[in-house]
Amino acid sequence: MATATTRSRSVVYAPRIRELLDRDEKVFRIDPSKVGVSDSRLMAEVVAARPVLSTERSVYKPAAGADIPHDSATRTIRALGQDAMAGVRKPPPPARGLSGPWPYAGTSYLRRWLFAADPLPVSLLSKRGITRSDTLSRLVDRTVTVWPGSAGHEGRTELATLIRGADDPLERRQAVAMYRRATATLCDGxxxxxxxxxxxxxxxRARPEDRANLTTVLWETLRLLPPAxxxxxxxxxxYTGLHPEIRPGDDVALFPLLMHRHPDYWPDPLDFRPERWDGVADPEKTPAFMPFGFDGARCWAKHLIVPLAERLLTVALDNRLTVHSPQQQAHVPLRSLLSVRFEARVGA
Incomplete structure (x- = not known):
């Protein structure tokens, strides 16, 4: 399962990912306290066995020493959706911002497109140069908590409005954390x-049939190289009793990457074939396909990911964004989001 046909391009996975791709079994022990699962039926049973915990969610884990209230989480989801849809209705930034190392260039471009109108220092919350430094992140967080910007700032996003409208210091600190997490999760994904x-x-580049329906390209990408x-x-x-390999106390790792590439579920599983999604009304109902998780534990931003990616991909293709280096082989490091690393140039 390790090598995919990608129209004359290949990827080199981090060693730990390669080890997973080389496995034949669908349920396997990773170490004495962890079990890996890529069996479609068992994955569904694991997810259905109990509700997902707040500590297992990247965005809604506790912040500022307290759990995120449900109504606060709901407001964040609603605000992010409004901001994303309002942002992409604006003209995109200059395409030269897409040049550089990917996916970082794409992340920075999206942040300028969607959140550049926010006042300082709110706009610093999601800057990559800030987020890479724990010291700078803490400094910016404290600054925004005390001074979230002027009340009359025109064009402020709904997420930034939630920060300014917080009633007390704890609520504001949590709003700051939610802004950072929500914007990072969306733009990075x-x-x-x-x-x-x-x-x-x-x-x-994209064939005419691909350009005609970039949505199918993205669904096939979610199958073959799912970021999640x-x-x-x-x-x-x-989880005790779901499978003999899972012992009491074992943590469980579910691998859509393996399930999406298994020949038991997919014909020609390693081939990149966007046409396999032609006429599929609801791809998420496809058996053995889990791009955003199962019912009850789906990604909270799933309704935004594909439309925004289609918009960004359209801008990239319209401006002839091409891979500069490497040309034929790229690396996929061991990170929480699976993403190919490459250099790109506009109009090259």
């Missing part, structure tokens, strides 16, 4: 998906 699609399309390639569940009694 969309950029990773778009970059993976650009790589899979190959050096010949692993879901992790902390161990507990809920």
């Amino acid at each position: 969309v950029a990773a998906l778009t970059g993976n699609a650009l790589w899979l399309l190959g050096p010949g 390639w692993m879901l992790y569940r902390n161990g507990g009694e809920a």
Whole structure:
């Protein structure tokens, strides 16, 4: 399962990912306390065994020493959706911003497109140069908590409005954390998906049939190179008895990346074939396909990811964004989001 046909391009996975791709079994022990699962039926049973915990969610895990209230989470989801849809209705930034190392160039471009109108220092919350430094992140967080910007700032996003409208310091600190997490999760995920699609399309650029329906390109990318390639569940009694390999206390790692490439579920599983999604009304109902998780534990931003990626991919193709280096082979490091790394240039 390790090598995919990607229109004359290939990828080199991190060693730990290669080890997973080389496995034949669908349920396997990773280490003494972890079990890996790529069996479609068992994955569904694991997810259905109990509700997902707040600590297992990247966005809604506790912040500022307290759990995120349900109504606060709901407001964040609603605000992010409004901001994303309002942002992409604006003209995109200059295409030269897409040049550089991907997926980072795509992430920075999206942040300028969707959140550049926010006042300082709110706009610094999602800057890559800031987020890479724990010291700078803490400094910016404290600054925004005290001074979230002027009340009359025109064009402020709904997420930034939630920060300014917080009633007390704890609520504001949590709003700051939610802004950072929500914008990062959205922009990083969309950029990773778009970059993976650009790589899979190959050096010949998109064929006419691909350009006519970029949505199918993105669904096939989500199958072959899903950014959300692993879901992790902390161990507990809920999983005891689901499978002999899962012992009490074992943590469980679910691998859509493996399931999406298994010949038991997919014909020609390693071939990049967007046409396999032609006429599929609801791809998420396809058996053995889990790009955003199962019912009850789906990604909270799933309704935004594909439309935004299609918009970003359209801008990239319209401006002739091409892979500069490497030409034929790229690396996929061991990160929470699976994304191909490459250099790209506009109009090259």
